[in-house]
Amino acid sequence: MLTGLLLAAAAFGSALQITDRRVLLDQAKLLDAEVALAKSNKSYLYFDLSSNRVELRIQGVMLKTWDVADYSQWGRPLPSGSFKLEKKEALRTPKRKNITPAADKNKDEKNGGVDLEVLELKDMPGHFNFEFEKGITMRFKAVPHKLSMRLGNFFNSLGRLLTLPMKTILASLRKSNFTDIQLVLRNEIDAQGLYWAAEDGMSVLVLRK
Amino acid sequence: MKKKLFLAAAAAIGLFILLELGGLALEIFVYSKSGGETLAPGLQKKTSAELERRNKANRTRLRECRPYGLYVVVDTAANRLSLKKGEAVVREAVISCGSGDVLDEPGGTRRWTFDTPRGGFAVQSKLVNPTWIKPDWAFIEEGEKPPSDYNSRIDNDSLGDFALGFGDGFFIHGTLYTRLLGRNVTHGCVRLGDKDLKYLFESVGLGTRIFIY
Structure with a gap:
């Protein structure tokens, strides 16, 4: 009985050490990458999936x-690691x-700000x-607050359910990598803000769950 | 009829469960075949204590990259400017940023995109009662030919009382069109209301960092 308990404790301790080492290695990899990025004048995205948070940073400043x-x-x-955002895609690109x-001529400035034809967050x-x-693909959507959004999300989920197993099989057969991540943001304004902030070619750091 | 409906529903649920289980099995299979991730060999060989020391040193390096004292953050999506010190917001202001519109030179090859530039910048110049030397696009946009006479380009009224230059002809300056603050209407510069502009101008010095996103 005692031997069993000791063995279980040893196994638990060993598992904890492995997890600790994995966390340390992840942190080392990300810190190496971030220190290099922080020396430039470009902003980068930090996906902290362990805390369910996405951050926009520049020179170490959030x-x-x-x-x-x-x-x-x-x-x-x-x-966990550093990735390059090759392209942001949307069905309806602004x-x-x-x-x-x-x-x-001066239309925007004379009309009192009504019906301005400019590119803004709402677009x-x-x-x-x-x-x-x-x-690697990351898909973003917002928690639905309207019926139309709920319907859209339902059909989107249905589509994913049907296509993702196929894509997984195809990727396995081709021996290529396939990772599809879906992140749901709190509201549509947050999602629009993230689209606005992200730029093609941007560096992205990911800390896994 | 009821029996048929029941059978169809059961078949749909069965298919759904089958797909889910199949997907799960595939995921486990792919994961087991993935062979784990690749790590820099230098990192893999390090002991936990060495990794901890390395991480601590990198955190210090990262802190050293951050600005000391005041810095400016411009949110072009929300049209908000924040003057910050560390995490604390010293002052917030409603601004106007670039419209994102495009202007093509009629019959020419030049094209201008009116975006506020993004990234890390620094205050490079501080001007009182600034004069705007109107560039070619300012005339082309109004359907006029850019003048060859320098004096015709001088505009003493548009930029307000102060201007902070942050490179490539971009400024944080005042505006005559205060009702448009909060909207994306500019040609790339950052427009600020009079009181906020005065406060910012008096607070920041040359070299103060500006982060625009």
Whole structure:
């Protein structure tokens, strides 16, 4: 009985040591990458999946935080580390307005701010993907507050349920990497804010759960 | 009829469970075949104590990258400017940032995108009663030909009482159009109301860091 208890305690202790070492290695990898990034004038995103938080940082300073309400993952687990955001994609990407000389002359400034044809936060999509190298995709959406959003999310989840097993099989057959992560943000404004802040080619640090 | 409906529902639920279980089994299979992640060999060989020391040193390096004293944060999405010291917000202001509009030179090759630049900058100049030397786009946008005469480009009224330059012709300055503060309407500069601009101008010195996102 006592031997059994001692063995169990030893096994538990060993498991804790392995976890501690994994955390230390993750931290070492991320700190190495962040120190290099912090020397530049470019901002970077920090996905702290262990705390369900996304942060925008620059030179070690946290500029903005978004809370993650829900998180799910398919395919090969995402390791902690540094990644490059290759492309942000959305079904409805915001379009820039082309100014027609003279026709728009001071229009924005004379009309009292009504019907300004400019690109603002409200024009950003609340549902979008980040495509990374090595077959990694992060999908973002917001907690639905309207019926239309709930319906959209339902069909989106249904689509994922049907397509993700296929994609996993295909990736296994091709021996390529496939990781699909879905992050649900607290509200649509948060999601739009993250889309606004992210830029193609941006560096992203990920601390896994 | 009821029996058919019941059978269809049962088949749908069965299919759903099958897909879920299949997906789960696949995930476990792929995970077991993934062979683990790759780590820099230098890190893998280090002991836990060495890793702890290394992490502590890197945290110190990271702290040293952060600004000492006051710094400015510009949120171009919310059109808000914050003057901060450490984590504390010293002052917040409503601003106007770039419209994101595009202007093509008629019959020419030049194109301008009116975005406020993003990233890390520093205050490079501090001007009182600044004069705006209107660039070509300011004339083209109004359907006019850019003048060759320098004096025709001088505008003493548009930038307000003060301006803080942060490089490449971009400034934090005042505005005549205060009702548009809070909207994205500028050609890339950051516009501020008179009182906030005065406070900012008096608070920051040359070299103060500006973070724009």
